[in-house]
Amino acid sequence: MADQEHEWILRLGDDALVLAQRLSEWCSHGPALEEDIALSNIALDLLGQARALLTLAGQREGLGRDEDALAYFRTDREFRNALLVELPNGDFGDTIVRQMLFDQFAVLRYEALASQTVDLELAAIAAKALKEVRYHAAHSAQWVVRLGDGTEESHRRVQESLNMLWPYTAELFEDDAVSKACNEAGVLPLNASFTARWTEQVRAILEEATLTCPESTALLTGGRSGRHTEHLSYMLAEMQVLQRTYPGAEW
Amino acid sequence: MSAPKTEWPLWEVFIRSRQGLSHKHVGSLHAADATMAISNARDVYTRRQEGTSIWVVKAEDITASTPSDKDVLFDPANDKIYRHPTFYDLPDEVKNM
Amino acid sequence: MTQEMDLNQRFEAYIASDQKIEAKDWMPDAYRKTLIRQISQHAHSEIIGMQPEGNWITRAPSLKRKSILLAKVQDEAGHGLYLYSAAETLGISRDEMLNALHTGKSKYSSIFNYPTLAWADIGAIGWLVDGAAIMNQVPLCKCSYGPYARAMVRVCKEESFHQRQGFEIMLNLSNGKPEQKEMAQDALNRWWWPSLMMFGPNDASSKHSEQNMRWKIKRFSNDELRQRFVDMTVPQAELLGLTVPDPDLNWNEATGHYDFGPINWSEFEQVVAGNGPCNRERIETRVTAHENGAWVRDAAAAYAAKSAERAASQTSAA
Numbered sequence: 001m002a003d004q005e006h007e008w009i010l011r012l013g014d015d016a017l018v019l020a021q022r023l024s025e026w027c028s029h030g031p032a033l034e035e036d037i038a039l040s041n042i043a044l045d046l047l048g049q050a051r052a053l054l055t056l057a058g059q060r061e062g063l064g065r066d067e068d069a070l071a072y073f074r075t076d077r078e079f080r081n082a083l084l085v086e087l088p089n090g091d092f093g094d095t096i097v098r099q100m101l102f103d104q105f106a107v108l109r110y111e112a113l114a115s116q117t118v119d120l121e122l123a124a125i126a127a128k129a130l131k132e133v134r135y136h137a138a139h140s141a142q143w144v145v146r147l148g149d150g151t152e153e154s155h156r157r158v159q160e161s162l163n164m165l166w167p168y169t170a171e172l173f174e175d176d177a178v179s180k181a182c183n184e185a186g187v188l189p190l191n192a193s194f195t196a197r198w199t200e201q202v203r204a205i206l207e208e209a210t211l212t213c214p215e216s217t218a219l220l221t222g223g224r225s226g227r228h229t230e231h232l233s234y235m236l237a238e239m240q241v242l243q244r245t246y247p248g249a250e251w
Numbered sequence: 252m253s254a255p256k257t258e259w260p261l262w263e264v265f266i267r268s269r270q271g272l273s274h275k276h277v278g279s280l281h282a283a284d285a286t287m288a289i290s291n292a293r294d295v296y297t298r299r300q301e302g303t304s305i306w307v308v309k310a311e312d313i314t315a316s317t318p319s320d321k322d323v324l325f326d327p328a329n330d331k332i333y334r335h336p337t338f339y340d341l342p343d344e345v346k347n348m
Numbered sequence: 349m350t351q352e353m354d355l356n357q358r359f360e361a362y363i364a365s366d367q368k369i370e371a372k373d374w375m376p377d378a379y380r381k382t383l384i385r386q387i388s389q390h391a392h393s394e395i396i397g398m399q400p401e402g403n404w405i406t407r408a409p410s411l412k413r414k415s416i417l418l419a420k421v422q423d424e425a426g427h428g429l430y431l432y433s434a435a436e437t438l439g440i441s442r443d444e445m446l447n448a449l450h451t452g453k454s455k456y457s458s459i460f461n462y463p464t465l466a467w468a469d470i471g472a473i474g475w476l477v478d479g480a481a482i483m484n485q486v487p488l489c490k491c492s493y494g495p496y497a498r499a500m501v502r503v504c505k506e507e508s509f510h511q512r513q514g515f516e517i518m519l520n521l522s523n524g525k526p527e528q529k530e531m532a533q534d535a536l537n538r539w540w541w542p543s544l545m546m547f548g549p550n551d552a553s554s555k556h557s558e559q560n561m562r563w564k565i566k567r568f569s570n571d572e573l574r575q576r577f578v579d580m581t582v583p584q585a586e587l588l589g590l591t592v593p594d595p596d597l598n599w600n601e602a603t604g605h606y607d608f609g610p611i612n613w614s615e616f617e618q619v620v621a622g623n624g625p626c627n628r629e630r631i632e633t634r635v636t637a638h639e640n641g642a643w644v645r646d647a648a649a650a651y652a653a654k655s656a657e658r659a660a661s662q663t664s665a666a
Contacts, residue, residue: 031641150647
């Protein structure tokens with residue numbers, strides 16, 4: 001169980017870290033100064049979550065790896081994030097739709113984690129993160145509505161973003177031996193159990209945004225077992241460059 | 252194809268820094284609508300826990316007194332010194348007043 | 349005309365007695381123009397200044413450093429925003445100011461036209477560039493124009509961690525592996541002189557100084573502030589065990605200040621004229637971000653208009 005749980009926490013931590021890294025790429029490229037600041041705030045929240053989660057994962061693993069060892073000295077095959085969060089930022093529409101799809105899931109997952117009493121350390125991290133992701137969820141949902149119900153151009157663009165990203169969402173709800181073990185331990189319900197509420201909430205947002213929910217049943221998956229898109233390796237090459245060039249250095 | 256581009260309106264931001272204090276003007280920002288103005292105010296002006304409540308008001312909706320009326324508006328209060336407690340001469344023996 | 353002279357006299361007397369000017373008060377045109385020029389340039393510097401540091405957010409060498417750097421660069425966006433807002437009180441829109449920046453009509457601090465080649469540059473920028481900026485900015489908290497002074501109070505308060513985090517990076521590098529110390533020295537070598545240039549031309553050749561001092565938009569001369577910066581920074585470099593790249597640098601017992609070598613003003617002029625290493629990239633990046641964001645800003649405006657219409661028709665129907 002301990003092994004499985006360390007693996008599980010890693011998934012949470014990597015989702016947060018990889019998405020934070022992507023969002024931080026927006027800094028100084030935002031569509032308006034105010035939104036630039038907002039995206040950085042979200043990235044900072046996620047980075048904070050990632051640090052707490054990776055630290056905990058390292059402790060549970062018991063091999064003496066801290067947050068930086070896990071962030072900087074794993075290969076792409078060892079990362080456990082969902083594919084959705086590693087996809088390139090694209091335009092602001094792509095970024096904000098990705099964010100909305102993920103935020104809606106993150107809220108449900110953290111709600112469950114915050115209310116369980118089996119792993120109190122994890123519950124404490126989740127309780128703090130929950131406040132943050134609820135804000136993120138409101139922010140991204142509002143933007144999806146603005147863009148969907150904005151101009152013809154924005155509607156078209158954001159519908160395309162949605163169609164492109166939709167096939168990556170099913171992965172969030174997949175279960176495997178790790179998530180089943182976690183469920184049996186009483187830490188977190190199966191991912192599949194979030195599907196109905198997530199779908200309902202996402203559909204409500206899309207409806208308000210006058211967007212069409214894609215019918216696609218394509219399933220792009222593999223992140224949880226370390227089979228990623230082509231993009232992750234590039235991201236890590238950039239992120240890890242200093243640590244890899246000067247191993248053992250203090251910064 | 253689209254109408255001439257105009258920038259998002261300007262909003263004035265007021266923050267209550269602590270329960271028990273009034274909202275105080277802290278600055279302004281641009282936002283397309285009120286919801287966005289509140290979010291932006293939160294992100295721009297409360298990054299260091301400066302607030303417990305936010306007001307945003309469209310700058311164009313504020314009516315202000317005119318500076319050139321300053322004398323007319325405020326000088327007449329100058330000679331109403333009887334409105335201030337120090338105007339009154341009381342014997343030192345009177346306490347608690 | 350006499351009325352104008354009268355107003356002008358009152359204005360000058362008002363400033364001489366250390367009173368603040370507020371947005372809607374009468375002010376001479378030249379005062380307004382000077383402020384718009386200075387505040388918008390200041391805002392542009394914050395915004396363009398995000399780029400050289402923003403460069404390293406994705407490559408920061410630890411998650412802690414990444415958080416700090418992202419928060420710092422985000423603060424700069426905030427500072428730009430406060431300053432644009434202060435300038436807007438003078439009757440210019442943010443769009444007009446951005447347009448002036450994008451078309452090269454309005455300048456920004458030349459320091460940001462230098463590249464950040466190594467992680468140590470992030471340390472050097474925090475330590476030297478923010479250090480120099482703080483020297484320049486602290487007196488502005490008392491400047492005669494109220495909205496600018498208030499924005500600067502906020503900026504200075506937030507900025508206090510920026511310099512410290514830069515120095516801490518330099519300290520870690522200086523105490524680190526030989527390659528790290530080398531990296532720190534190299535960064536100091538490249539950033540030292542441009543930092544001294546940040547205080548602007550020598551007093552003798554500074555165009556706007558005298559009038560601005562009288563208007564209390566500026567409170568200390570360029571050379572005065574530059575000297576203060578050198579006096580403050582040299583001992584810090586010694587503490588780091590790094591060498592300031594100036595063979596003429598010497599403590600002068602008689603003056604109680606450091607003497608330092610001549611500044612290469614032709615380099616300064618080159619960079620101001622647009623021929624620095626990164627001028628083109630900085631503006632291009634800025635313009636691209638602005639243009640890529642146009643459809644987003646339009647969409648939000650269109651949605652706001654639609655929502656307002658819907659709300660209005662609902663009330664009239666009810």
